[in-house]
Amino acid sequence: MRPVIPPISPRSSQYGVDPALVGKRVCELPGMTSVALSDLFPDLPQVIFPGAGGVAGVRRATLEAVEKVDMTKIRPEHSVNILASHHGFTLLGGEPYTEMLKTLRDVIEQRTGCRDIRLRAGVGLRFRETEEYIRRYGLDRYFQGKAIGVAPIDEGFPIATELGTLYGIRKVYDADWIVHAHNSDVREVHFHRQVDRAVKPFGMSYARIETRSTYHQNLGPRAANFTARAIFDSPFVQKKFAFASFLTVAPNGIVGVDADNDLYALNDRVTRLGCTLYGKMMTLFGEIDECIVALDFPCPVVYVFAAGVIYANFAGANTDLYDLELPLPAYTWYTEAFYGKRGKPLLEDIPPLNPAIRMCVHNYAWTGYPSAFFSEHIPTVMVGQEQADLFRRDPQNLNYMKHAVVAESMESAMEFAKKTTGTEKVLIFDGAMGGINLSEPLAEFLLQKAPTVARRVDEELLPKWLRQRGIPLSGAAG
Amino acid sequence: MKIVNMLAVVDVAKCTGCKTCERVCPVLAIKVVNKVAVVDEKDCRSCYACEQRCPEYAIAMVKRAHPFVVGVDIDSVEYERVARLCAKARFNPEQLVCYCSATRAEEVAAAILKGADTPERISLVTGVRTGCKVECIEPILRLLEAAGIQPVPPKGGWQWYGRTVTAWEIPEATKKKYASRGFYFDEDIELLDRVTIAPLQGRRES
Ligand code: SF4
Ligand code: SF4
Numbered sequence: 001m002r003p004v005i006p007p008i009s010p011r012s013s014q015y016g017v018d019p020a021l022v023g024k025r026v027c028e029l030p031g032m033t034s035v036a037l038s039d040l041f042p043d044l045p046q047v048i049f050p051g052a053g054g055v056a057g058v059r060r061a062t063l064e065a066v067e068k069v070d071m072t073k074i075r076p077e078h079s080v081n082i083l084a085s086h087h088g089f090t091l092l093g094g095e096p097y098t099e100m101l102k103t104l105r106d107v108i109e110q111r112t113g114c115r116d117i118r119l120r121a122g123v124g125l126r127f128r129e130t131e132e133y134i135r136r137y138g139l140d141r142y143f144q145g146k147a148i149g150v151a152p153i154d155e156g157f158p159i160a161t162e163l164g165t166l167y168g169i170r171k172v173y174d175a176d177w178i179v180h181a182h183n184s185d186v187r188e189v190h191f192h193r194q195v196d197r198a199v200k201p202f203g204m205s206y207a208r209i210e211t212r213s214t215y216h217q218n219l220g221p222r223a224a225n226f227t228a229r230a231i232f233d234s235p236f237v238q239k240k241f242a243f244a245s246f247l248t249v250a251p252n253g254i255v256g257v258d259a260d261n262d263l264y265a266l267n268d269r270v271t272r273l274g275c276t277l278y279g280k281m282m283t284l285f286g287e288i289d290e291c292i293v294a295l296d297f298p299c300p301v302v303y304v305f306a307a308g309v310i311y312a313n314f315a316g317a318n319t320d321l322y323d324l325e326l327p328l329p330a331y332t333w334y335t336e337a338f339y340g341k342r343g344k345p346l347l348e349d350i351p352p353l354n355p356a357i358r359m360c361v362h363n364y365a366w367t368g369y370p371s372a373f374f375s376e377h378i379p380t381v382m383v384g385q386e387q388a389d390l391f392r393r394d395p396q397n398l399n400y401m402k403h404a405v406v407a408e409s410m411e412s413a414m415e416f417a418k419k420t421t422g423t424e425k426v427l428i429f430d431g432a433m434g435g436i437n438l439s440e441p442l443a444e445f446l447l448q449k450a451p452t453v454a455r456r457v458d459e460e461l462l463p464k465w466l467r468q469r470g471i472p473l474s475g476a477a478g
Numbered sequence: 479m480k481i482v483n484m485l486a487v488v489d490v491a492k493c494t495g496c497k498t499c500e501r502v503c504p505v506l507a508i509k510v511v512n513k514v515a516v517v518d519e520k521d522c523r524s525c526y527a528c529e530q531r532c533p534e535y536a537i538a539m540v541k542r543a544h545p546f547v548v549g550v551d552i553d554s555v556e557y558e559r560v561a562r563l564c565a566k567a568r569f570n571p572e573q574l575v576c577y578c579s580a581t582r583a584e585e586v587a588a589a590i591l592k593g594a595d596t597p598e599r600i601s602l603v604t605g606v607r608t609g610c611k612v613e614c615i616e617p618i619l620r621l622l623e624a625a626g627i628q629p630v631p632p633k634g635g636w637q638w639y640g641r642t643v644t645a646w647e648i649p650e651a652t653k654k655k656y657a658s659r660g661f662y663f664d665e666d667i668e669l670l671d672r673v674t675i676a677p678l679q680g681r682r683e684s
Pocket of ligand 2: 523
């Protein structure tokens, strides 16, 4: 069997425990191995990162992609806000996204003569997260002191849209032009359902609480992302929008960079990529019949990665997240909201959280995202008292430890999980690049199932997914 | 319902009196007095908003010596009225409206019926909107509106700006225009309607 892939290292952050407290990583346990994603799905594309050339390939790809972009409207005396989001910094260590942002700054200055180029980096629910990344990756220096993190409780302003008034963050839009710098990684499929994924930040990391609450509480699980489209289409945003530049991402790494003055053209390419490249991985994960999940990544519980799939999506892998005929995935905030006081769904047709997950060992994952739903419905063992205490103090996770037990070490937690569940299948969410760290029996299981899954997705599911989104079946994947 | 176990503490040496904390506090528990921020300890709901946005990093969250629980007792209000208010705002009474504090629509409705007439007062008595501070503002505004209350945002604050669109208010023309792009507007309305009238679990329906 293959050796394990080095996991992403713990990061020093106010949202996680001190990296020094993270002892052994789960993949270091005996019996752990890895599978290469290209062994599971040989048709996955070639990647430019990770690779021997490091992030130089990302710079090259960004320069090539923006060559075709029209920047003539940006004048030397204008100001430009490059808009970034926290998610990008969690992809493959964060360096590729950082390199794209730096390259964008350089190329805009070079081509337009504009010198007032700022970075505005939006967040999810950890309001200082991008501040931490800006410092970590030296973006404050690179943007000559003009790089800031923005949060949804910062000063806002009304934006007139076809849905009525929605609200944006003032500092996101305080320049003559905005450049939307994002990535095609699917991440929260349970929320956006791969509909307008490329537009989402306009309703989320660039938006105020009212807009985000509209998305998650007012519209419904399959209409929610329309808030983003409504804001992006508003005359106010259209007047400022210069172009978009996206890292294109596959489960096995960065495939390239795509840039366009037309966000919807880019959006269609992103939709196709998301369904094609990640659909197989998610469907394969849905085949897993039983396993222990290990969280071991510097991100909140829901966002830890394995093969480009986040834990929140594995928790819903018993349903087809891409099938829009399915109203509610097993996990999304609407689903969580629709559990009544006895801890059961209010409607009978609400699917349970993935029953294949027999236990969750929380070796290392951050606070800063409401995650009690997971520990309430999936037996959870938290590693380390310090980490448990951090969750008890987090206003978003006051109930997480109500449902979880604490183990002194990762080894004892895993031993407990194996003994109580009786399964030897372990899936590790540790951000391993290009593959998955897992136990040997699960590796064999996935390798055996993958060819059938690939056929089913190609022949049956993908045509349906694309049809539901109005995307023609044939066409360049971008 | 929420356990309040932390408290915001201002380092007066670092505070410049910029008022950012005052503008973001969801319960108006921190105010700048004589150019320095002052926390009302009994009202602070341990939400971290001020600590997370202070540009001078002048605020620390410290463990409270005596944590306490805030919440509104549903049984202190006639449940029939609670249910009616929730239905009018198109919520199932047991539906969660705040994922962090696990507050349900019925508790917010009860708070309103007991006199909480602004999002700030509702947050103070229930703990709603003092977790992530992001996702639950619209349900609060919808429930207030259903009770016939039109609150005004705190003057000069950034706490909240206004109620926004709901699924039932999306223009028909918009629905038609985007129906082939993967937005399931009417189907989602049907789902939300079913949730609204779903049987309760915590108590027998009267
Ligand atoms: S945000 Fe910070 S610096 Fe500004 S008034 Fe509050 S405590 Fe003082
Ligand atoms: S309630 Fe929140 S914003 Fe207000 S003082 Fe306390 S921690 Fe700060």
